[in-house]
Amino acid sequence: MTVLMKRKISLVCPFYNEEQGVRVFFNRINEALAPLTERYEVEVIAINDGSLDQTYEELIKAKADNDYLTIVDLSRNFGKEAAISAGLDYATGDAIIPIDSDLQHPPEVVLELIEKWEEGAEVVLAKRVDRETDRLVQKFTANYFYKLHNRISNIDIPADVGDFRLMDRKVVEALKNLPENSRFMKGLFAWVGFRTTTVDYKVAPREHGATSFNTWKLWNFAIEGITSFSTAPLRVWTYLGCAVSVAAFVYAAYLFITALFFGVDTPGYSSIMITVLFASGVQLIGIGVLGEYVGRIFAESKKRPVYIVREVIK
Incomplete structure (x- = not known):
């Protein structure tokens, strides 16, 4: 008699200073996923x-x-992107679902993700339908980040889609083959491709505590995303340098013609300072953009691991 093996669903859940929410999280998980236990491990x-x-x-x-719980204890705080990477490495399921431990990603939506997977999708995105839980600055910057990123990059990241998604085993294996150390997971998820569909959901308020992502961290996260998948910021400075050079040539020609026909005026301190400061500012900003990319090359060249595991409890 042939015994059919249950397919396995893996939930990947990063925890960082969530002591008050651990019990609540697993209570919700057990309640939400109870209908799955007959068909899935x-x-x-x-x-x-x-x-x-x-x-x-x-x-x-x-x-x-x-x-069913496996605990992967990292040696220190490596950040959410590294924690998700660790979870993907240790997950053994046929479908893997990263989900936030603060319950802003409702566990009940997992059932919808699995339903779409059963219909043949290899990636099922959970797309938020509102940003009521975000601060005003987050709402504004998130909207324009996606627009800017998708305009200058050759990889489109779906707007209002985070890490909450279902990925087939073949998708996760493709992600595990990507060797980079500086990991912008939203971009990597989009880069690997595969057949994709979307499920809408409403973000829930945090059950406990406050988010560790402040405006400064989100700004740096956006820079990480743009520099990971686009060289447009470097190309912009090539064009800007050409524009400044042309402007300088035109201004020099103007001064030459003026001196030739009308004589030389007394040089002005203000105009000299404005020109010098403008040119210096352009150069420093350009060096800063170049430094972002050189810094990434430096980090990748050291080939340090994305994370270090202190202990695994199965």
């Missing part, structure tokens, strides 16, 4: 990303009540 890969509170201890307690 479920595992949860919880990545403790160097939490400074009692998150690790709370995960150990959750492990005692949930056999």
Whole structure:
């Protein structure tokens, strides 16, 4: 008699200073995914990303009540992108779903993602339908980030889509083959391609605590995303340098003609300073943009691991 093996669903959940929300998270997961247990085997890969509170201890307690839980404890805080990469490396499911541990990604949406996967999609994106939980600055910058990124990059990142998605095993294996150290996961997810569909969902308020992503971190994250998948910022400075050179040539010709026909005026301190400061500012900004790319080359050349695991508890 042939016994059909259940396919496995893996949830990848980064945790960082979420001690108050661990028990609530697993209660919601158990309740939301109860309908799946007859057809699927479920595992949860919880990545403790160097939490400074009692998150690790709370995960150990959750492990005692949930056999499906695997805890990957990182040696320090490597950031969410590295934590997701660790989760993808340790996940063994036929479908893998990164999901936030703060429950802003409703676990109930997982059922919809799996339904689309069963219909043949290899990637199922969870697209947020509003940004009511974001601050005003986040709403503004997120909207223009996607527009700017997709205009200057050859890889389009779907707007209002984060890490919450379902990926078939073949998609995850493709991602694991990407060797880069500086990882902008939204871009990497889009780069690998595969057959993709979308499910809409409404972002829930955080159950506990506050987000660690402030405006400064989001700004740096946006720069990381743009420099990871586009060389347009470098190309812009080539054109800007040409424009400044042309303007300088035209101005020099104007001064020559003026001196030739009308004589030389007394040189003005203000005009000299404006010209020098403008040219210096352009050069420094250009060097800064170049430095972003050189910094990435430097980081990649060292070939350090994306993360270091302190302990794995299965």
